[in-house]
Amino acid sequence: METLTVALADRAYPIHVGRALLDRGDLLLPYLRQPKVAIVSNTTVAPLYLERLSGSLRRAGIEVVEIILPDGEAFKNWQTLTTIFDVLLQARCERATTLLALGGGVVGDMTGFAAACFQRGMPFIQIPTTLLAQVDSSVGGKTAINHPLGKNMIGAFHQPKLVLADTDTLKTLPDRELRAGLAEVIKYGLIRDLPFFEWLEVHLEGLLCRDPELLAEAIVRSCRNKAEVVVADEHESGERALLNLGHTFGHAIETAMGYGQWLHGEAVAAGTLIAAQLSSQLGWLGASEIERVVRLFQRAGLPVFGPPLAVERYLELMQHDKKVREGKLRFVLLKDIGQAVVSEVAAESEVRRAILARSAHA
Amino acid sequence: METLTVALADRAYPIHVGRALLDRGDLLLPYLRQPKVAIVSNTTVAPLYLERLSGSLRRAGIEVVEIILPDGEAFKNWQTLTTIFDVLLQARCERATTLLALGGGVVGDMTGFAAACFQRGMPFIQIPTTLLAQVDSSVGGKTAINHPLGKNMIGAFHQPKLVLADTDTLKTLPDRELRAGLAEVIKYGLIRDLPFFEWLEVHLEGLLCRDPELLAEAIVRSCRNKAEVVVADEHESGERALLNLGHTFGHAIETAMGYGQWLHGEAVAAGTLIAAQLSSQLGWLGASEIERVVRLFQRAGLPVFGPPLAVERYLELMQHDKKVREGKLRFVLLKDIGQAVVSEVAAESEVRRAILARSAHA
Numbered sequence: 001m002e003t004l005t006v007a008l009a010d011r012a013y014p015i016h017v018g019r020a021l022l023d024r025g026d027l028l029l030p031y032l033r034q035p036k037v038a039i040v041s042n043t044t045v046a047p048l049y050l051e052r053l054s055g056s057l058r059r060a061g062i063e064v065v066e067i068i069l070p071d072g073e074a075f076k077n078w079q080t081l082t083t084i085f086d087v088l089l090q091a092r093c094e095r096a097t098t099l100l101a102l103g104g105g106v107v108g109d110m111t112g113f114a115a116a117c118f119q120r121g122m123p124f125i126q127i128p129t130t131l132l133a134q135v136d137s138s139v140g141g142k143t144a145i146n147h148p149l150g151k152n153m154i155g156a157f158h159q160p161k162l163v164l165a166d167t168d169t170l171k172t173l174p175d176r177e178l179r180a181g182l183a184e185v186i187k188y189g190l191i192r193d194l195p196f197f198e199w200l201e202v203h204l205e206g207l208l209c210r211d212p213e214l215l216a217e218a219i220v221r222s223c224r225n226k227a228e229v230v231v232a233d234e235h236e237s238g239e240r241a242l243l244n245l246g247h248t249f250g251h252a253i254e255t256a257m258g259y260g261q262w263l264h265g266e267a268v269a270a271g272t273l274i275a276a277q278l279s280s281q282l283g284w285l286g287a288s289e290i291e292r293v294v295r296l297f298q299r300a301g302l303p304v305f306g307p308p309l310a311v312e313r314y315l316e317l318m319q320h321d322k323k324v325r326e327g328k329l330r331f332v333l334l335k336d337i338g339q340a341v342v343s344e345v346a347a348e349s350e351v352r353r354a355i356l357a358r359s360a361h362a
Numbered sequence: 363m364e365t366l367t368v369a370l371a372d373r374a375y376p377i378h379v380g381r382a383l384l385d386r387g388d389l390l391l392p393y394l395r396q397p398k399v400a401i402v403s404n405t406t407v408a409p410l411y412l413e414r415l416s417g418s419l420r421r422a423g424i425e426v427v428e429i430i431l432p433d434g435e436a437f438k439n440w441q442t443l444t445t446i447f448d449v450l451l452q453a454r455c456e457r458a459t460t461l462l463a464l465g466g467g468v469v470g471d472m473t474g475f476a477a478a479c480f481q482r483g484m485p486f487i488q489i490p491t492t493l494l495a496q497v498d499s500s501v502g503g504k505t506a507i508n509h510p511l512g513k514n515m516i517g518a519f520h521q522p523k524l525v526l527a528d529t530d531t532l533k534t535l536p537d538r539e540l541r542a543g544l545a546e547v548i549k550y551g552l553i554r555d556l557p558f559f560e561w562l563e564v565h566l567e568g569l570l571c572r573d574p575e576l577l578a579e580a581i582v583r584s585c586r587n588k589a590e591v592v593v594a595d596e597h598e599s600g601e602r603a604l605l606n607l608g609h610t611f612g613h614a615i616e617t618a619m620g621y622g623q624w625l626h627g628e629a630v631a632a633g634t635l636i637a638a639q640l641s642s643q644l645g646w647l648g649a650s651e652i653e654r655v656v657r658l659f660q661r662a663g664l665p666v667f668g669p670p671l672a673v674e675r676y677l678e679l680m681q682h683d684k685k686v687r688e689g690k691l692r693f694v695l696l697k698d699i700g701q702a703v704v705s706e707v708a709a710e711s712e713v714r715r716a717i718l719a720r721s722a723h724a
Contacts, residue, residue: 117518120504319454325458
């Protein structure tokens with residue numbers, strides 16, 4: 001087991017990465033404020049892993065309440081969230097009860113937001129079971145639900161007390177979800193870590209074959225990047241926005257296609273290539289760099305073109321992007337591989353051109 | 363105009379109390395991050411005051427979006443909250459847009475919670491138009507909506523940037539709401555300010571006659587008490603719970619009777635007398651003190667008995683109180699007039715006795 005720390009002063013917390021951690025209820029005990037937890041999971045993950053986690057906690061004398069949500073981004077909304085509140089109240093959970101998120105990004109985001117709001121704030125712990133959640137969404141305290149007009153529009157910053165990433169859970173992850181998770185892994189290399197990008201170029205097939213050591217290293221290096229950025233800018237007033245490379249376009253794709261049709265990582269991959277294209281139009285990224293980026297996403301089996309979506313639809317949905325300021329879009333762009341910036345300089349005509357260049361044609 | 367400060371380090375903010383403040387858009391300008399606001403009000407308050415506030419802001423060059431909610435505690439729920447989100451998105455409001463709450467406690471609580479969640483947090487300003495909101499709910503950053511099983515169950519701590527209390531708005535306040543507001547005013551005297559309680563004993567009729575100077579003094583003295591408590595314990599880990607005198611019983615009354623049937627202040631008045639009764643059973647409050655408290659609430663025209671509600675129903679609903687710890691109820695009780703404490707000592711049999719003694723019989 002390897003342990004990193006998100007060094008946020010009075011809200012610092014550890015990230016444990018390793019094997020068979022689901023059986024280690026003992027790792028959670030120091031973080032509980034009372035001998036009672038509520039575990040939120042979904043209909044896919046619960047049959048695989050819930051009993052192991054619950055059992056390990058019950059053996060340690062902890063009362064466990066279980067909350068099973070439907071699976072998928074399409075359910076990341078208020079209606080599902082109220083299911084959590086209903087059960088918490090019926091089961092007499094209190095401000096000091098800890099909420100555990102056992103699942104992927106959707107479960108983690110919703111559980112975190114429920115914890116942020118229930119009785120105005122209760123503690124929670126992230127136990128991510130997908131690659132995407134282990135490398136990205138479980139770390140950093142961003143929680144949210146979707147709104148029909150925009151992804152992650154309603155949410156809160158609420159840091160977990162602990163992140164427990166059991167790499168064994170990746171054995172049961174569908175291929176498509178493994179690939180989607182790799183999009184966020186590649187992102188760290190692109191925005192701030194050229195050596196990591198180069199390491200990924202060497203080891204991508206090993207990761208796709210789920211070599212446990214390689215996966216663990218990719219997770220740890222990703223989390224280290226994420227933790228550094230979050231500590232420098234917890235509430236995204238500056239640097240943290242870089243983590244959103246490809247997300248402005250990606251969120252538009254997810255919202256337009258219907259939540260869950262494109263996986264988040266798939267939309268981020270296509271969005272990242274639109275951002276790379278725009279960067280190259282601005283003269284920042286050369287043709288050979290673009291080619292390198294495209295090739296890595298292709299090897300990962302990720303889409304390198306967006307869906308056949310009208311440019312107008314992108315522009316309309318992107319108006320709701322959280323980075324918009326005074327009506328002006330701001331994009332995360334690449335000065336080079338390993339060096340991202342937030343920029344307002346792109347003219348709308350250039351944005352249109354980049355989207356067109358990187359969209360599948362209907 | 364008198365100005366107090368809620369001295370919360372990097373989140374300190376002023377409370378302005380005075381006349382004709384709705385015309386003073388200039389007081390808001392220093393707190394806006396962009397020349398755009400969204401004003402949330404309700405169908406009762408908007409026809410009276412919205413145009414004055416909007417006009418004053420528009421003349422200062424501010425773009426104003428208006429959001430009118432249905433009036434009443436019964437609408438303090440997720441469905442109404444989504445109305446706010448829908449309009450914010452349709453009107454292209456951003457993270458840096460400021461939300462203004464123009465109305466009573468319900469509008470303030472919902473607007474504050476919407477501001478806490480929209481794009482994970484936007485600034486907001488409280489412009490309370492009821493006595494209850496001016497003396498209590500607009501100050502301190504508690505925001506929430508109700509759940510069918512419990513009042514204010516879903517919410518956030520989110521401090522406003524400014525509180526603007528225009529005492530002229532109290533001229534149009536229905537008598538019943540004025541009286542309800544006085545319940546929270548009396549509360550400050552009871553929990554920590556004996557001289558204020560004595561001042562209220564002298565001036566209660568003047569307050570009921572809406573003497574503007576007396577009202578302004580009552581508001582300022584209430585806000586000063588509130589601000590001191592909030593600064594000492596923003597997130598209610600200790601002393602702040604004292605502000606909940608009468609609220610454990612009061613919330614049970616509001617929830618059981620149907621939100622809006624009993625006004626919050628009415629339920630708090632009846633709840634405070636149950637708490638006083640319990641305090642006297644514990645030997646803390648003498649018969650003459652109880653009598654003084656009852657008399658002041660009676661003069662204010664507030665209920666001094668709870669509704670004919672089964673004791674079991676109280677106990678059931680109070681299990682969801684946010685002060686519950688490890689299944690154990692905690693009450694705010696009175697050691698004396700002007701001196702409240704949080705206590706776990708009351709046995710359930712004593713709690714039952716106090717409720718019965720202070721309930722109207724069906």
